Amino acid sequence: MKILTGNDLKTGAVTWWDGVQWSLHVEDAVDVGDHADTILVRELAARRVNAAYAIDAVKDESGVRPGHIKERIRALGPTVRPDLTLKPADPTAGDWVI
Amino acid sequence: MYKYDTYDQAMVDTRVEEFRDQVRRRLEGHITEDQFKPLRLMNGLYLQLHAYMLRVAIPYGTLSGAQMRMLGDIADKYDRGYGHFTTRQNIQYNWIKLEEAADILADLASVEMHAIQTSGNCIRNTSSDQYAGAAADEVVDPRPYAELIRQWSTFHPEFSFLPRKFKMAVIASDIDRAAIKLHDIGVQIVRNDAGEIGAAFYVGGGMGRTPMIAPCINPFVPIDQFITYAEACLRVYNRHGRRDNKYKARIKILVHELGKEEYTRQVEAEFAHLLTQNIEPPLAELERIKAMFADPAFEAGLSDELDRSDPDFALWVDNNCVAHKQPGYIAATISLKPVGGIPGDATGEQMRLMADLAARYSFDELRVTHAQNIVLPHVKKADLYALWQALDANGLGTANLDLVGDIIACPGLDYCSLANARSIPVAQKISQRLSAKSQEIGELKLKISGCINACGHHHAGHIGILGVDRKGVENYQLLLGGSEAADTSLGTITGPGFDEDGIVDAVEKATQVYLANRSDNERFLDTYRRIGMAPFKEALYG
Amino acid sequence: MAEVQFRFRDDEPVADPGVTVDAFGEQTNAAAVRLEPGDDARDLIPHLDRLQLIEVNFPVFGDGRGYSAARILREAGYQGELRAVGDVLVDQLTFLRRCGFDVFAPEVPLDPVDAENAFSRYAEVYQPTTDGRAAIWSKRHG
Numbered sequence: 001m002k003i004l005t006g007n008d009l010k011t012g013a014v015t016w017w018d019g020v021q022w023s024l025h026v027e028d029a030v031d032v033g034d035h036a037d038t039i040l041v042r043e044l045a046a047r048r049v050n051a052a053y054a055i056d057a058v059k060d061e062s063g064v065r066p067g068h069i070k071e072r073i074r075a076l077g078p079t080v081r082p083d084l085t086l087k088p089a090d091p092t093a094g095d096w097v098i
Numbered sequence: 099m100y101k102y103d104t105y106d107q108a109m110v111d112t113r114v115e116e117f118r119d120q121v122r123r124r125l126e127g128h129i130t131e132d133q134f135k136p137l138r139l140m141n142g143l144y145l146q147l148h149a150y151m152l153r154v155a156i157p158y159g160t161l162s163g164a165q166m167r168m169l170g171d172i173a174d175k176y177d178r179g180y181g182h183f184t185t186r187q188n189i190q191y192n193w194i195k196l197e198e199a200a201d202i203l204a205d206l207a208s209v210e211m212h213a214i215q216t217s218g219n220c221i222r223n224t225s226s227d228q229y230a231g232a233a234a235d236e237v238v239d240p241r242p243y244a245e246l247i248r249q250w251s252t253f254h255p256e257f258s259f260l261p262r263k264f265k266m267a268v269i270a271s272d273i274d275r276a277a278i279k280l281h282d283i284g285v286q287i288v289r290n291d292a293g294e295i296g297a298a299f300y301v302g303g304g305m306g307r308t309p310m311i312a313p314c315i316n317p318f319v320p321i322d323q324f325i326t327y328a329e330a331c332l333r334v335y336n337r338h339g340r341r342d343n344k345y346k347a348r349i350k351i352l353v354h355e356l357g358k359e360e361y362t363r364q365v366e367a368e369f370a371h372l373l374t375q376n377i378e379p380p381l382a383e384l385e386r387i388k389a390m391f392a393d394p395a396f397e398a399g400l401s402d403e404l405d406r407s408d409p410d411f412a413l414w415v416d417n418n419c420v421a422h423k424q425p426g427y428i429a430a431t432i433s434l435k436p437v438g439g440i441p442g443d444a445t446g447e448q449m450r451l452m453a454d455l456a457a458r459y460s461f462d463e464l465r466v467t468h469a470q471n472i473v474l475p476h477v478k479k480a481d482l483y484a485l486w487q488a489l490d491a492n493g494l495g496t497a498n499l500d501l502v503g504d505i506i507a508c509p510g511l512d513y514c515s516l517a518n519a520r521s522i523p524v525a526q527k528i529s530q531r532l533s534a535k536s537q538e539i540g541e542l543k544l545k546i547s548g549c550i551n552a553c554g555h556h557h558a559g560h561i562g563i564l565g566v567d568r569k570g571v572e573n574y575q576l577l578l579g580g581s582e583a584a585d586t587s588l589g590t591i592t593g594p595g596f597d598e599d600g601i602v603d604a605v606e607k608a609t610q611v612y613l614a615n616r617s618d619n620e621r622f623l624d625t626y627r628r629i630g631m632a633p634f635k636e637a638l639y640g
Numbered sequence: 641m642a643e644v645q646f647r648f649r650d651d652e653p654v655a656d657p658g659v660t661v662d663a664f665g666e667q668t669n670a671a672a673v674r675l676e677p678g679d680d681a682r683d684l685i686p687h688l689d690r691l692q693l694i695e696v697n698f699p700v701f702g703d704g705r706g707y708s709a710a711r712i713l714r715e716a717g718y719q720g721e722l723r724a725v726g727d728v729l730v731d732q733l734t735f736l737r738r739c740g741f742d743v744f745a746p747e748v749p750l751d752p753v754d755a756e757n758a759f760s761r762y763a764e765v766y767q768p769t770t771d772g773r774a775a776i777w778s779k780r781h782g
């Protein structure tokens with residue numbers, strides 16, 4: 001699947017396109033099929049997101065998994081600071097990025 | 099320390115409002131991200147993996163207790179309670195909101211700090227020797243010259259859109275603690291046979307994907323012409339540096355392609371012209387700045403005796419402290435490399451503690467080192483034990499300066515949008531694996547970069563590690579034999595790379611080869627230089 | 641050709657479009673020339689007395705060679721119009737002005753209020769150039 005990610009313009013937070021708006025959670029990301037460019041142009045112009053781009057991902061039993069480690073780290077947070085990730089209570093969350 | 103006058107203060111205050119206005123224009127859609135990006139970068143604001151990152155300048159690595167306290171407060175107020183000290187003596191905050199960036203700059207300006215030109219294709223923050231003003235071996239204190247460069251380079255109208263970034267470093271001793279030959283311009287302040295002060299210019303060094311050691315293009319520029327000479331070096335670069343390929347745009351490529359002689363000839367011609375333009379600040383300005391770097395009120399006649407009866411303290415003194423020019427004093431390094439910790443990170447609380455300790459024990463002065471540690475430069479030996487106890491009680495007493503656990507690491511793929519692999523977890527694992535043997539191994543400078551840009555100085559590590567992306571998987575190359583000291587050399591890649599656990603094993607094996615082969619008091623680097631790569635390769639791949 | 645949007649000169653604007661540096665070498669009567677980033681401003685120095693307009697083109701704002709070109713021309717004594725054209729943006733104005741540009745013809749017209757703020761924002765400067773503003777150090781030691 002193709003999903004879209006970027007950063008919130010004002011806060012810089014990592015966001016994912018959920019079909020309607022930008023979510024903080026990669027699990028919400030939807031397959032944009034062939035519409036990546038259309039959505040990106042519109043959303044960037046509206047300044048609802050910054051530096052957004054399309055990536056490959058797969059959907060498995062654990063949810064949406066970006067194809068590259070870089071986006072998996074973006075989705076979770078820094079692996080060396082589990083307390084600052086989106087899953088601070090899960091000590092094994094870092095395993096998901098590798 | 100340098101104190102702003104009304105001119106300097108107005109400059110940073112105006113900059114805060116200019117940046118606030120630039121952010122407003124971006125948020126309101128008057129400028130595009132393509133137009134805004136170089137503006138925010140010239141104020142140290144990046145968009146990284148998880149958020150905006152703000153890089154704050156710590157000019158020539160010197161700061162006061164009040165400044166360090168403010169850095170800690172900013173970490174708590176605007177970020178997530180910590181900051182990261184970098185190899186260029188700056189501090190980076192990792193979780194900054196664009197809409198709050200100007201407020202942070204205003205807080206910084208209130209303690210005479212800024213983020214001006216900490217990124218972008220302009221002259222960056224000038225770095226220096228962390229022991230400046232304290233070192234027993236310096237000709238003069240290099241910081242007044244660095245401050246002169248700071249002012250000259252701030253909003254330089256001709257050099258704000260250079261082909262690429264431009265980094266300068268200034269030292270004033272033969273022992274190079276600032277890696278000047280790996281900078282775009284390295285300046286060594288020297289005294290000639292006639293007793294006059296001048297500046298030796300090393301131009302065209304750097305790391306990155308094409309590491310180069312800077313040649314000396316002029317061994318003695320009279321000190322009352324040295325800004326003019328720097329201007330000539332920059333003008334030749336701005337006019338003729340490559341702009342067709344960003345990977346070939348640094349001045350090192352220009353110097354290499356023209357050749358040192360031709361580049362020098364062009365600089366000398368431009369210099370002769372610029373001497374007619376009266377752009378050099380008068381010596382009175384240098385004297386004004388120098389007066390602010392006068393020695394603090396050292397007590398005379400102090401004893402150099404130390405009570406070394408506490409073995410942990412004695413170990414810390416031996417590892418982390420260096421001789422001071424003033425009898426009875428010492429310069430003490432606070433390691434930001436606890437075993438298994440994140441190199442260079444400090445919490446807001448730790449920053450405030452270091453600020454308090456500086457006020458109590460070091461004439462209110464601190465330094466940031468390019469090895470991502472903090473120095474209290476002027477500690478009375480009689481106070482040293484009390485200082486160490488306070489540090490040790492707060493996780494800041496690690497005795498590992500220049501040992502295997504004192505690893506330089508860039509933020510890597512945990513934070514950085516340019517990185518190809520994570521650096522910090524590798525540093526943590528090596529530190530955990532080898533710290534117990536660090537005293538036995540002795541001086542070993544280990545440096546890790548998460549991509550070819552080499553922010554972790556891997557080319558210059560006795561052992562260097564470069565993280566690469568191999569088909570989407572993190573992979574680590576090993577380099578041996580680099581140095582950034584006066585004997586600057588570039589490391590050599592051992593061979594095929596390793597995975598994360600494999601690189602930790604490989605580093606351990608390299609230290610075993612060293613221990614098995616070292617003679618007398620050889621450091622790892624000395625043994626490697628003597629026996630060469632072959633025995634290491636054999637152990638790693640044989 | 642883009643319109644001149646800001647002019648800090650009192651003389652009559654030159655109407656002729658600038659010719660290329662190559663063409664200028666052959667046209668001994670040309671009074672206006674256009675410098676591209678790769679051109680050497682020093683080639684014009686022997687001819688400054690017959691030049692009334694030098695346009696310096698910035699095809700992209702990030703190419704800063706034009707700043708050096710401008711200073712070199714002013715340092716050589718050029719008194720005529722020095723016009724910045726091309727990708728000239730608000731946040732470059734103060735640097736351009738300091739390097740000796742006195743006329744601005746941005747490809748995309750700038751917000752006049754933003755531009756006015758940019759021209760006047762910094763009351764003092766650290767470096768002397770030929771723009772007549774005294775460096776801070778000279779005020780400190782006046």
